[in-house]
Every structure is written in structure tokens, then in C-alpha cells.
Amino acid sequence: MIKNYFKIAWRNIKRHKGFSLLNAGGLSLGMASCLLLLLYIGYHLNYDKQFADLDRIYIIQNNQPGDGVIHTFTSTPRPMAQAIKTQAPGVEAVARFCSYTAEGLITYNDKAFKKNGAFVDNSYFEIFNYRFVKGDAGKALIQPNSIVLTEDMAKILFGDADPIAKVIKRNDKTELIVTGIIENLKPNTSYKFDYLLPWAVFENEQDWVKNSGWGSNFARTFVKLKDAAGFAQADGVVRKLIAQNNEGDKAVAMLYPYGKLHLYSDFKNGKVVGGLIDQVKMFAVLALVILLIACFNFMNLSTARSEERAKEVGIRKAIGSGRQMLIWQFVVESVMLCLFSMVIALFLLSATIPWFNNLLNIKLSFPYADPLFWIGLITLALVTGLAAGSYPAFYLSSFNPIKVLKGTFKAGNSGLPVRKVLVVMQFVSAVFLITATICIYRQIKYVQNKSIGYDKADLVQIRAEGVLKDKAELLFAQLKAKGAITHGTTLLQSMTSSGNNTWNISWPGKREDERILFDVFHGGFDLTKTTGMKLIAGREFSKSYPADTAGFNLMVNEAAVKVMNLKDPVGAVIKMGGADATIIGVYKDFVWGSPYDKIRPMYTSCSGYTASEIVLRLNNQNSIQQNFEAIEKELKAINPSYPPVIQFVDADFDKKFQAEQLLGTLANLFGGLAIVISCLGLFGLAAYAAEQRTKEIGVRKVLGASVGNVVTLLSKDFIKLVAIAIVLAVPLAIYVLGKWLDGYEYRISLSWWILALAGAITALIALITVSFQAIRAALANPVKSLRSE
Structure with a gap:
């Protein structure tokens, strides 16, 4: 059977x-x-499901109150790990992780590569069970000059030779001994790296790390409990640590399941949303x-x-x-x-x-x-x-x-009513997806075209590495002499990546209970001329004023002036961490973090020629290739150990729109597929309808019906269904896309023409699909269809 x-x-x-x-x-x-x-x-x-005991692994989330809301982030103070280890009950292991300044040049013999790394405690391997291909996880990072590599990194440096005990150099000065090789990280791993370094290397390279206290947040802290059932008790202790060790600090740390970090990372007022x-x-x-x-x-x-x-x-x-x-x-x-x-x-x-x-x-x-x-x-x-x-x-x-x-x-x-319902449901989905595509595209364009406060065209940035860190002034002079740039400045952070901020700002008239988070942006001389930032009052930093580089003078943005309610900001004295500083200039707000978020108050102190990043304004009278060749040649001469890497600021800025662009692309792609699949069915239904009415069409043509009459006859029922789908899709799109747009500080309105355009596109595609079969039937010779009668 x-x-x-x-x-x-x-x-x-x-x-x-x-x-x-x-x-x-x-x-x-x-x-x-x-x-x-x-x-x-x-x-x-x-x-992160590759890690064993994931249900017992936690990351510390830091809730910082201010601006009337609670800000949540994963950065924690350096001493927190030790405090948790000694005071929280049921803890099996605690480890710190920091990738700040860990990226560097790794050299072995004549091979040199720029790779990403991280500083960790040796106990990191007690929490995350990376599989060691070579070496011992328990001893891998005990030595202060050790390094653990991934398999790919070891292959790049040593080929098929045994890498254990080989000596490599970091940033052309720090010698490190390879003590372990771990299996390559899976692509869906939250924290990625090419190598791991002991925390001691971080402290040796950065003097401030050793003395950083409870008010400085820069490390990720991971905790592994002996039993997940002990979470409530351990979390209760962790929540009190900052207040106990930093008087007056209202921040609250908490244990957060590491397995949820990737999917549930958005917080609002201290709670995951x-x-x-x-x-x-x-x-x-x-x-x-x-x-x-x-x-x-x-x-x-x-x-x-x-x-x-x-x-x-x-x-x-x-x-x-x-x-x-x-x-x-x-x-x-x-x-x-x-x-x-x-x-x-x-x-x-x-x-x-x-x-x-x-x-x-x-x-x-x-x-x-x-x-x-x-x-x-x-x-x-x-x-x-x-x-x-x-x-x-x-x-x-x-x-x-x-x-x-x-x-x-x-x-x-x-079966006809059911078929009609199914066709309508198909096209409701298609209309909604087309509307979503148009809406997402317009939202991205709206934010991209909004003024960002500086001129990102012809602006490039270079990581200040090796001796280049102290030779920025020489680089500027040489490139200006060659006509490759018009201006240059130094920064202690990227022009496009935020992250440095502080609560420790006071000003005349500030209330005792007022706590405002300020972005901290360190810039050098010629800052506004190089970046195109708009100076709206006062002056920018200058070598002619020693107080600028001494940290006694600073610049602020418009948002800061508004928050501090300063009627005459230039010359006003404010306090940074208890020290007096005079405002010498006010610049127009510019986008440093997400272009979708409200711009925060910001102050800028002078970095002089000390640099982590070097920003250059290219001479637009030359071709980009000419400018790049001149810059690369000069970088190789000044800083020969490091391969020159030049990044366009506008390219970095465009990365901020990746999530929305991806969403728009996928809506476009799958919206198109929904239309194609729906039209395949419509094509088949129209063909069958034309086939069933072959004799009727023949009779009508013999009696004088035109091609247009026949096409209208066969098409109108299908177009009615598409019209019903459009009417049903409109409220659905208004509700869903309205909710999506509500999540943005700067947003478009869902205009009627977006819905009309989506409906028109769908109707046109459906009409073309149906009309193809209708015209084909209308043009057929009626003699053939009536011959058998």
C-alpha cells in the first residue's frame, strides 16, 4: 500500500x-x-556554550547612578577581584580580564604581526576551560614574562616548530616566553584574542594600574561559584563591596550570568531589558x-x-x-x-x-x-x-x-475563500517587510546625514605605537613640508570610539546630590583645525600657554555648558577630582559614541604631543594615493618596527551603523524573497484561472472584447486581494515600526508616503505577475479555444 x-x-x-x-x-x-x-x-x-560549567560562571556588572538614571557596564575596579575572592562565600575562582593596550606588535626573528591580546590572571583558566594543545593550564601564566598563544597565532610565528619555551618580543621591547598553546577560539565566543598575557605585564607597562583604586573602572571581573545555588548569598556580598571600599560611591556591582551576556546585554536603570x-x-x-x-x-x-x-x-x-x-x-x-x-x-x-x-x-x-x-x-x-x-x-x-x-x-x-485568505496573508507579510526596509533605510540615512560636529572627510588616524608616541611633532612637520597634510593633532583615544568618562566634576552652583557623567576627551594642539570641530567661544589649546599642557586649562562642549548652567563659560573655574581648572574654550557638540544616543556633556584636556592616536587632515589638493605614499614613507622612517596602518575616520564612523544596516539588508533580502515566493503562487493561480476560463475568453473575444477587457477580467480578483492585504498591513507596520523607532533618541516619523510606497511596490509587482498570464491568455487565438465546441 x-x-x-x-x-x-x-x-x-x-x-x-x-x-x-x-x-x-x-x-x-x-x-x-x-x-x-x-x-x-x-x-x-x-x-559561549563551549565552556563547561557555564551555569556557574558570572561576570560583574557595574550599576552607576547619575543623570537621574542608572548606567550599567562591565568595567570594574582593579581591587574588586581580590575582594570577591576573600569576602564572597562559595567562590571557586575569580579572574580579571583587560584588553586595553593589550593589542601590540608580536615579533619572532624577522616575523612581526599586529595582533589582539588581553591581560588576565592565571586563575582565568580555572574559570574558562580552554583546551591546551601544549602547556599546563594551571601554570601557564604564573611567570610574569609568559605568554599563551592560540593555535593560529603559534602557526603564524613558528610554523610547524614546537613553540613552547620560544622567546618572542612584544612592542619591540618586552621579551616573553611561550608557556602554552590553546585551541583556536570558536567564532561565537564573546571575548576574542590571539594571545593572553599575565596581569603583571599590564602593571609593568602601565604604572597607573598598580595604584588604581575603587574609583577607576577598566577591568572585566569573572567569577566562578562552587555551586549555582550559592548565587544569592555571593551576589549579596558583591553588591556591598564598592560602597564599603569607596566612601560616598553609590555604585552597585552585581553578579550577572555570563551565559546571558551575549543575548541580554541591554540594561535600563540597572535592569536587563x-x-x-x-x-x-x-x-x-x-x-x-x-x-x-x-x-x-x-x-x-x-x-x-x-x-x-x-x-x-x-x-x-x-x-x-x-x-x-x-x-x-x-x-x-x-x-x-x-x-x-x-x-x-x-x-x-x-x-x-x-x-x-x-x-x-x-x-x-x-x-x-x-x-x-x-x-x-x-x-x-x-x-x-x-x-x-x-x-x-x-x-x-x-x-x-x-x-x-x-x-x-x-x-x-x-476552497476559494481559504485561497483568498492565504493570498492576503502572504501579501500582508510582503507589504510589511517592504515597509520595514524603507523605514530602516530612511532612519539610517537620517542619522548619517545629521551633523556630527566635525568634518570626517579627508581625515585619517594612526595608532601611535613604538617611538611614534613621542615623535608626533616631527611627523607633523615632515608631512606638512611634503604637502601631504594641512594639519595634525594627537588624541589619547580614537576619534570615533567613546568610553572614557568620569563623575568627578564640580562647578559653581552644583547641588550636592547632583551626579552627572562627563565624557573625557583628551586632545592636542590644532585640535579644531585638524578635526573640523567648531569652536564657538574662546580658544583652543596652544603651545604658547604652558597651563594648557599642565592640565590647568580645558575646553568643554555645548552640552557641558548647558548642564553646568554657565552663562559666561570662558574663564569659569571648575573642579576635576578636586583640582581647579579654567575653561578656555567651548566647542560645538560632536558625535563620539553612538550617533543614535543623546550627546553627553564633555570636557577636553590638553594631551600636548603625547599620543595614543594621531589624527591627520589630508591635503585635498593631492590625490589620496600621493598623500598615503608620503605618510607611509615617513612612518617607516620614523617608526620602522611597526607596519604603517592608516584608517579613514569616515570608514570607522560608518561602522556605527552596521547593526541597522544589517537589519535593513536582511529586511530587504527576506522581504524580496517573500514577494518572490508570493508571486510564484500568484503566477500559478493566475495561469490556472486563465486555463479554466479559456473558452470564456474565446467567446468574449469573438463577441468583441479587447485585450484590455480580458486582462481586467482576469486580474481584478487578484488585485482586490492584494489591496486588502495592503489595508491590513498598514496598522501592523505602524505599530511594530513605531515601537522600533521609539528606541532611538534621533528618529524619523513614519510618514504616510512610506506605507503608500510599500503598498504601491507590492501592488505593481502583483499586477505585473498576474497581467503576464492575463495578456498571454488575451492574445491567444479564440479559434483554438472554441474549435472543439
Whole structure:
């Protein structure tokens, strides 16, 4: 019996090749899209899952009250790790992690590479069970001059030679002994690095680290408990540590599950409110919607062919087939078509994954060796086949054999309302996704075109490494003499990356209970001329004023003037950490952190020629290539140990829009797929409708109907359904996209024309799809269709 089901199903699929290809095409696209999104979702859901005892690992979150809200971040004071170790109950291990200044030049013989590293305590390996290929995890970082490398890093430096006990140099001065090699980090790991260094190296390189106290937050602190049940007791102790050790500090630290960090990283007033999990949920819904659209297609096309299958059902019932047998027959057809579609979907998926990885900058892979993947794949095909084939199976098997065989059966009437509902649901999804694409694109453009407070065009920055740190003035002089730049300045941080801030600012009239977070931006001479920042009052830093470089003078932005309520800011004296400082200039607010967030108050102290970053204004009278060649030549002459790396500030700034651009691209991509899949079904329905009305069209043409009349006749019912879908999609888009836009400080309004444009695009595509078949039917020779009458 089962064999006959498959045999008959295969014959039906072969007999109706066009129908089967349309159905398989829609299902294949739907399944491929669904699988791609599920792989992406699985990639994020499995972040950091490679670590054992993840349920007992925590990271310290720091809640800092100020500006009337609570700011939450993972930076903690240096002494916190030791305090937790000695005072919190049930702690198995504590370790600090800091990547600040850890990036550097790693040299072995004549090989030199810029790589990313981190400073950690030796107990770090007691918390995270990285697999050691060589070396001992318990002793790897005990020596103050040791280094642990990843496999790839070891391969780059030493090839196939044994790396253990080899001596390498960091930043051309610090000698380090290789004491361990760990397995390469998985792509979905939160904290990535190429090598790990002992905390002692950090303290030796940065004098301030040894003496930093409870008021300085720069380290990540990880905690592993002996038992997860002891969380409440340990967390209670951790929450009191900052107040106990830093009088007057209202900050509160807390234990936060490390396994939740990747997906739940957004906090509001000290409480988690979401994060990447919102995007993951959205993609899960999108995967389901795309698959449902493909299933709706199948149902539509299957029920539309009801008249062709009616005689088959009538004859089989007349000779004794029960309804249950017929249902199984139609379900087997659906499942076979789904399995065939799944094979095509796998080929599409394999071809798409590399492009998708490049687009999202992640590393999805096809899990060929995972049996669970194949079980899930077959299950998905079977479930899709059952879901897509259920309604057609019950509908087709319900035909009355007497009416069918007597010729009084009217096919399609009972299935028509359902088909209409399915078409409407398909196009509701399509209209919504097109609206979302337009809305996201406009929001990104709105923020990108908003004034950022400086001129990022022709502006480049270079990391000040090696001897370049002390030779910025020489570099500026040489490049100006060559005509490669017009101005240059120094910074102690990147022009585009925020992160340095303080609460410790006082001013005349400040209330005792007032606590405002100030961004701290250290800049050198020619700061405004180089960056294009707008000076609106006073002056900028100058070598002519020794008090500038001594830290007695500073500049502030407009937001700071507003917060401090200074009517005449230039010349006003404020306090920084208890020391007096005079405001010498006020500059226009500029975007340093996220372009979507409200600009915070900021002060700028003078870094002179001391630099972590060097910023150059290129001479736009020359070509970029000429300027770059001159800069690279000078960098090699001044700082020969370090390969020159020049970054455009505008390119770095554009990275701030990656999340939104990704969301827009995916909405565009899958919105387009939703339209394509929907139109495949519409194409099939229109073709079938034209085929069923061939004789009617012939009669109408003989009686004088024009091509336009026939096209209107065949198209109007479908266009009505699309119009209904547009009406239903509008309130859905207004609600969902309105909620999304509410999350931005600077946002567009959801204008009526966005909704109208999305509806018009959908209607036009649907009209073209339907009209193609309608015109084809209208242009057919009526003699051929009426010849048999």
C-alpha cells in the first residue's frame, strides 16, 4: 500500500511538471531562507556554550547612578577581584580580564604581526576551560614574562616548530616566553584574542594600574561559584563591596550570568531589558513567516487544481477507496514534493552561506557531520509537507463522487475563500517587510546625514605605537613640508570610539546630590583645525600657554555648558577630582559614541604631543594615493618596527551603523524573497484561472472584447486581494515600526508616503505577475479555444 502511495504520487508530480516546479520552487526558497535564518539563530544561541560549567560562571556588572538614571557596564575596579575572592562565600575562582593596550606588535626573528591580546590572571583558566594543545593550564601564566598563544597565532610565528619555551618580543621591547598553546577560539565566543598575557605585564607597562583604586573602572571581573545555588548569598556580598571600599560611591556591582551576556546585554536603570535576543526573536518570526508563505503557496496551488483531481477522487471513491486512504495519498504527494524541495534548498543554502557570512561578518558553517542537523532537516521537511499538504488533502478527499461523476460538481467553490485568505496573508507579510526596509533605510540615512560636529572627510588616524608616541611633532612637520597634510593633532583615544568618562566634576552652583557623567576627551594642539570641530567661544589649546599642557586649562562642549548652567563659560573655574581648572574654550557638540544616543556633556584636556592616536587632515589638493605614499614613507622612517596602518575616520564612523544596516539588508533580502515566493503562487493561480476560463475568453473575444477587457477580467480578483492585504498591513507596520523607532533618541516619523510606497511596490509587482498570464491568455487565438465546441 505504502509503495503504491509513493508510485501514484510520483506519477502525479511528473504529469504536472509546471505545477510541480512552481510548488517546489516556492518551497525550496522558503526552506532555504528558513534554514539560513535558523543557522544564524543557532549561532547566537550557542554563544559561549563551549565552556563547561557555564551555569556557574558570572561576570560583574557595574550599576552607576547619575543623570537621574542608572548606567550599567562591565568595567570594574582593579581591587574588586581580590575582594570577591576573600569576602564572597562559595567562590571557586575569580579572574580579571583587560584588553586595553593589550593589542601590540608580536615579533619572532624577522616575523612581526599586529595582533589582539588581553591581560588576565592565571586563575582565568580555572574559570574558562580552554583546551591546551601544549602547556599546563594551571601554570601557564604564573611567570610574569609568559605568554599563551592560540593555535593560529603559534602557526603564524613558528610554523610547524614546537613553540613552547620560544622567546618572542612584544612592542619591540618586552621579551616573553611561550608557556602554552590553546585551541583556536570558536567564532561565537564573546571575548576574542590571539594571545593572553599575565596581569603583571599590564602593571609593568602601565604604572597607573598598580595604584588604581575603587574609583577607576577598566577591568572585566569573572567569577566562578562552587555551586549555582550559592548565587544569592555571593551576589549579596558583591553588591556591598564598592560602597564599603569607596566612601560616598553609590555604585552597585552585581553578579550577572555570563551565559546571558551575549543575548541580554541591554540594561535600563540597572535592569536587563533585552539585547541581541530581540533580533534573534525577530529572525525566528521571520523564518516562520517565510516558511508559512511557502506553505500557503502550496495550499493555494493544490486546491486551485481541484477540478483536475475531482474525477480521480470520484472514480477512486466509487471503486472503494475510503477518505482516509485518499488523505494519506495527498499527504504523501506533499511530503515527496517537500523532500525534493529540501534537496534543492540544501544546494541553495550551501551556495548562500559564504555570501551571508561575508555580509554579517560571522562564520556560519554547514554542519554536515552533525546527525542532529540531518534529523532536524528531515523533521522540518516532514512537518512542512504535513502542514502544506493537510488542507489540500482534506479538501480534495471531501469531494462527493456522485456529483463528480454526474458532472454537477463545481470545483473550487469551497476552497476559494481559504485561497483568498492565504493570498492576503502572504501579501500582508510582503507589504510589511517592504515597509520595514524603507523605514530602516530612511532612519539610517537620517542619522548619517545629521551633523556630527566635525568634518570626517579627508581625515585619517594612526595608532601611535613604538617611538611614534613621542615623535608626533616631527611627523607633523615632515608631512606638512611634503604637502601631504594641512594639519595634525594627537588624541589619547580614537576619534570615533567613546568610553572614557568620569563623575568627578564640580562647578559653581552644583547641588550636592547632583551626579552627572562627563565624557573625557583628551586632545592636542590644532585640535579644531585638524578635526573640523567648531569652536564657538574662546580658544583652543596652544603651545604658547604652558597651563594648557599642565592640565590647568580645558575646553568643554555645548552640552557641558548647558548642564553646568554657565552663562559666561570662558574663564569659569571648575573642579576635576578636586583640582581647579579654567575653561578656555567651548566647542560645538560632536558625535563620539553612538550617533543614535543623546550627546553627553564633555570636557577636553590638553594631551600636548603625547599620543595614543594621531589624527591627520589630508591635503585635498593631492590625490589620496600621493598623500598615503608620503605618510607611509615617513612612518617607516620614523617608526620602522611597526607596519604603517592608516584608517579613514569616515570608514570607522560608518561602522556605527552596521547593526541597522544589517537589519535593513536582511529586511530587504527576506522581504524580496517573500514577494518572490508570493508571486510564484500568484503566477500559478493566475495561469490556472486563465486555463479554466479559456473558452470564456474565446467567446468574449469573438463577441468583441479587447485585450484590455480580458486582462481586467482576469486580474481584478487578484488585485482586490492584494489591496486588502495592503489595508491590513498598514496598522501592523505602524505599530511594530513605531515601537522600533521609539528606541532611538534621533528618529524619523513614519510618514504616510512610506506605507503608500510599500503598498504601491507590492501592488505593481502583483499586477505585473498576474497581467503576464492575463495578456498571454488575451492574445491567444479564440479559434483554438472554441474549435472543439
